[in-house]
Amino acid sequence: MSELETAPVPRRNMELLLLVLALAVAMGAYYLVGINSDEGLSQEFISQGLILVGLALVFHVVLRIWAKYADPVILPVTVALNGIGLAMIHRIDLAKHDDTAFRQIMWTGVAMVVAMIVLWTIRDHRVLRRFTYIALAASVLLLLLPLIKGLGVEINGARIWVRFFGLSFQPGELAKITLATFFAGYLSSNRELILLAGRKVGPLQLPRSRDLGPMIVAWLVSIGVLVVQRDLGSSILFFGLFMVMIYVATARVSWIVIGTLMLVGGGTFAYLTMSHVTRRVDGWLNAFDPDIYHAIGGSRQIVEGLFGLANGGLMGTGLGNGSPYMVPLANSDMIVASLGEELGLIGISAIVLLYLILVSRGMRAALGSRDTFGKLLATGFSFTLALQCFVVIGGVTRLIPLTGLTTPFMAAGGSSLLSNWIIVALLLLISHNSRRPMLSGVSATAEVATKAPRRSPGLLESIKEHKR
């Protein structure tokens, strides 16, 4: 990790500058939606705009106090994405005489406050390692919640929601965090064992069959989510998350090979036996077949999304001038199509690049992190964001079958906002811990230098860490 030995600079002023820029973009988008609508600039522009600006600035101040050395790009990019999403949701509201944007700004507020609390209470991400198995238990609980009678509800064929006090929530979104925490904790503790044991077949070093255990568990969880909750998107997400984390932990390509085989096997099984998966794949392959287009649960959604994107073309129709509301779920699952229509290829590409920057900064934090747990956690979180973007954009553009995943920070939905803001808070913490000055100056590994993890890492790990 010698490449990271730079003089620590907080760079909070840079963050403030970028934050002003991000808020200008978001408010600009909101403003354009207002003036391009019949009603003109609305009251909401002022109120919701002020809430967003206030929240962003408070978050910035919180970082100045508790995570001074955190990456200065992550917060502005996230605020920009959240703000543009809010503007688009407001735009769809205007067309549908709805008030989703208000709920979205409220959830943004809740999510950012929770994220700040996470920053304040946790301070050092390594604390989380203590909760490795609690995180596993929490994951299982979260995933099972929607199945409880009276609590869980089925929406659009997927049983991934719970409803209480009139509020719907997707616990699976939070399971992303707890699962990543468990994987990171488990793998950072056991990686040396998994690394050293096993037979070599050709160029591949195969893992021992008992080390395959967690992989199989992850695979079963994914399949379980798919079968029981009928949620293809989350199933892919969980499995991808685990595959990447075990690959990063072991640097063994064999895991990728085994994982891919399991994915192909599971996918084929799902396609052949599960009607909702079959329908998705058929709707993907023969989207323009009029019969499939008109069928209930057919390809109308994806085809309308494509028409919207095509309508936008290179330059876009301009915010408020297109007809993104013609696409079902225009402000949630299909918000990428809405953005693509009104902002054009140029605008949506800029948004995709924002995601790329966000994910890259997250992985930069992973690279810089001084402990295995942090590396795994940051890589896992960053990869989740990237995979979510890919699954959504690929689905909307018909590159891959459409699944019901949310576009991080943009799609309407509180659960997704909450979990993604928590992820951002944790990435900020990891980057802060990787960039802040060493407490004891010369110590080579943070694992030794800090007291946080109760369970001490093996000697072997420290040695290997040095060699790299």
Added chain:
Amino acid sequence: MNQAIRNTWIAVMLLFVLSLGALSYVQFFAAKDLNANPLNNRQLFKEFDLPRGAILVDGKPIAESVATDGQFKYQRVYTDPDLYSHLTGFYSLTNSSTQLESVMNDELTGKSQDQFFDRMINLFSGKENEGASVELTIDGKLQKFVYGLIPDGTRGTIIVSEPKTGNILAMASKPSYDTNLLAVHSSKQAAANMKELLTVPGLSPYRNPAIGNLIAPGSTFKIFDMVAGLESGKYKADTMLANPPTIKLPGTNTSLPNFEGGNCAARPEATFAYIVAQSCNTPFVKMSEELGKEPFQDVTERFGFGQQVEIPMRVVPSVFPQDPSPDELGLSVIGQKDVKATPMQMNMAAMGIANDGVIMEPNLIKQVIAPDLRVLSESKPKEFSTAVSKDIADKVTDLMRGPVKSGTAVRAQVPGLDIAAKTGTSQLGDGSGLVNSWITGFAPADDPQVAVTIVFEKIDFKTGSSLTSPNLKKILEAVFNQ
């Protein structure tokens, strides 16, 4: 471990590159195809939110877009919908649009070539594109009058046109329908209304009978026989022709009679003029044997059979059999069996004879008017074809005076008006005993101002003949004694 993270980042990059590639493909390379996809009704939805131009008759709108609070910003409203349904057609999201609403869509939505500069100005000033209005050649009063002549429950069509310009003054058909029923925004309601309209016998909201119904023309076809006969040089008005009461169709044992009880039976031999006036059949069958199929095919083609005619709605091309056997030809020349013509086609036949052999392109559009009342384009009379020489046209006109003076169309006589017309009756041949009853002609014969075509489909002979010649009389009285 860091190497693995870097590899993961490369994989992430790959995912983003794939995403951007897919977006570029959809939004740039495939955009044109997607926009043109038949499932794509975005364009239509956009149209429904724009002010669409009106369709005008005598300066007053018969179809216009009215601002509304509903699902879209504008609702298409038709005044006198039954009177004009087959001309305007309807403008519907669910059932698409038809007739003028369909063919004049570019003008009505402001997308035509003539409106290019207005669009450019609007693009920079940020104003909405407004559609232009389309004014018709229709004479509102005459339209209403001829529509009233068609009894409810019959299947009738009346066309009145100007032979010298091709302008259509009236074009009405029954059964008709309320176009407003199909223009409703609710797709459910529109579909239900369409379903109900389709149960009305003889009505298709998708077809204008005047230009879309192919009907055996019966003896009105003899206008073309006259041309063929006169052009051959073998027939003149005073040529004596054998007029047997029945004739065997060439090459068969089927015998074809002259119309029973008519005046034809009185004369076993008669002049060409007489057999035209009385509409005897047997001499024409003989003519077909003598001349062969070519002259008939040639003449009908010159008059517009098998040709593309747009008024601006597309007229279904009329049909003369390609390769008839002699007996089929014998039936075709008296307008039966395989020969089929639209009312518009038989009106064009009268227009051509009336205008010294030159058929002017039939036309419904007078002018296109911009929202600021500038005239964007004005229709000018165009020649469709020179069907016959002036000499032949004059001779046919003379022959066509016969039926009105002393033949099958005496009931069309208007005192002091020189009228040329030809009647026709074609058997349905389905055992129902019903016929299609026709008359097509023009007046005044020496300086034609109007060409009129009347046809009633699937009607009993007596009712049919009481609705053709007498109605021609009423229409001509209305036109000339206003």
